[in-house]
Amino acid sequence: MxxxxxxxxxxxxxxxxxxxxxxxxxxxxxxxxxxxxxxxxxxxxxxxxxxxxxxxxxxxxxxxxxxxxxxxxxxxxxxxxxxxxxxxxxxxxxxxxxxxxxxxxxxxxxxxxxxxxxxxxxxxxxxxxxxxxxxxxxxxxxxxxxxxxVDTALNTIVEACDRISDTARAHRRAFIVEVMGRHCGYLAMAAAVSAGADAVLFREQGRGEADILQALEDLVRRNLAEGRTKRRVLVLKAEGVELPTPLLVSRLQERLKDLKGVEARGMVLGHLVRGGSxxxxxxxxxxxxxxxxxxxxxxxxxxxxxxxxxxxxxxxxxxxxxxxxxxxxxxxxxxxxxxDGSSPVTQRRVRMMESVQGVLAL
CATH class of the missing domain: 3.40.50.450 (Rossmann fold)
Incomplete structure (x- = not known):
């Protein structure tokens, strides 16, 4: 048969x-x-x-x-x-x-x-x-x-971040780019390294709103202050971070309103990341x-x-x-x-991102 x-x-x-x-x-x-x-x-x-x-x-x-x-x-x-x-x-x-x-x-x-x-x-x-x-x-x-x-999604994210970085440098802007990853922040972590991001936010960090906003404000002020030659700040954010990206950008911009010529912008890549050859x-x-x-x-x-x-x-x-x-x-x-974070694989990922946090922020 x-x-x-x-x-x-x-x-x-x-x-x-x-x-x-x-x-x-x-x-x-x-x-x-x-x-x-x-x-x-x-x-x-x-x-x-x-x-x-x-x-x-x-x-x-x-x-x-x-x-x-x-x-x-x-x-x-x-x-x-x-x-x-x-x-x-x-x-x-x-x-x-x-x-x-x-x-x-x-x-x-x-x-x-x-x-x-x-x-x-x-x-x-x-x-x-x-x-x-x-x-x-x-x-x-x-x-x-x-x-x-996974690899195709990462390549799509990195290409999008490269394009966003082009316009960000032209206007001294801070961009927060949200990528998929409701329960797992792997895409945000891996893409942050490949795209040369300045910071990455993902659910596994367990950070609250106040902590996130303060860290981002400090990051932008340090990198885009008068006298610095750096012209863009790029932050990767996994969708699993509970603070919605539009709200995060709005509150960050409010904190930065005294910085002349500096703007915070957001971009949600969403289902764009799923497509492509x-x-x-x-x-x-x-x-x-x-x-x-x-x-x-x-x-x-x-x-x-x-x-x-x-x-x-x-x-x-x-x-x-x-x-x-x-x-x-x-x-x-x-x-x-x-x-849930109990796997050694997840714990290793988080430790690795913590170890390069200072490198990303330069």
Whole structure:
């Protein structure tokens, strides 16, 4: 009996999801495995919204990817669509999803924390092998040093900051640039270093409004004071910092009104950071994780995620030395620790940013 895999993208989209789809379909097709794409995440799975991603090459020929996959690998977003589903979180919803998988050889779920949580719940309630691939621009997935989309998002942020810095220097302005990262400040931290920012604000610092405003006022006054040759101040802010960016800019400007010719401005990059063609690094990660996911699913392995360059103990090695398999239960526990600050990974990130704080401010 011919084997058939299903694949879905779920939750927030990430640049490189389409690359993972293309790689997964190619790997499966070479093995003679049919691939069905699930449209619009878990909602589509419950409704049985499948589409063919492989086809015979000619009359009775070997399986090949559908032509649209060739070009889609270089595109951002996801050709399968994505959606969040409350119904799937009910036992009845998952039972509907499990019935759709009864005749399949496996399901590969590409997504972030919520998507992998759904994969874990479903894996415990159905017999079909289920394997996860981490895709989240926030880099907030446990047991994986990076996730699909992170590198592209960082490149987008750095390019935006470079452009903002051009105009800031022309007018002696202080810019606060907000980037995504509601629960994890990784994007703000990493981009601050690459963009040569003067400071970075992220939720994990645990700073209150008064502390933030005083620190920013001191920073701007020191850097843009009369006699200084510096002409711009750039601050990266993660969206997880509770003080809204427009309010932060307004209150900072009020404190700086005595500084002649100095203005504070804000920019919220928002969903701009999600889009764009994936970088080489994201395409490479997507391809190698997809390869490992197909291998795991066809072996009958289930309730696991393939992670990239993880140092978290407990992973199962694969032929790719950069990829390990981790039980989804462990992945979700490590993810929770990343977000609540108890993970050594989060603690290391915060310590590293604290150690370069003086360097950033120069």
């Amino acid at each position: 011919a084997r058939t895999l299903a694949v879905m993208t779920s939750g927030g989209d990430s640049p490189g999801m389409n690359t993972a789809l293309r790689a997964l379909v190619r790997v499966a097709a070479v093995r003679g495995v049919r691939v069905l794409g699930v449209e619009f995440g878990y909602e589509g799975l419950m409704e049985g919204r499948f589409r063919e991603l492989t086809r015979p090459d000619g009359e009775g020929g070997p399986l090949v990817p559908e032509p649209e996959l060739d070009a889609s690998g270089q595109l951002g977003g996801t050709i399968l669509g994505s959606a969040r589903s409350q119904r799937f979180m009910t036992p009845e919803g998952r039972a509907d999803a499990a019935r759709r998988l009864e005749d399949l050889s496996g399901l590969v779920v590409i997504g972030g924390n919520g998507s992998l949580t759904g994969a874990h719940l479903l894996a415990r309630e159905c017999k079909t092998p289920i394997v996860g691939i981490p895709a989240s621009i926030d880099n907030d997935i446990g047991c994986s040093a990076s996730a699909i989309g 994936p970088t080489h690094h994201d395409r490479m990660i997507a391809g190698r994780l997809a390869f490992a996911a197909v291998e795991a699913a066809l072996e009958g392995a289930t309730d696991l995620m393939v992670g990239w360059q993880s140092t978290v103990p407990g992973g199962q090695t694969t032929p790719d030395p950069y990829v390990k398999r981790y039980p989804l239960e462990q992945v979700l526990a490590e993810t929770a620790a990343l977000l």
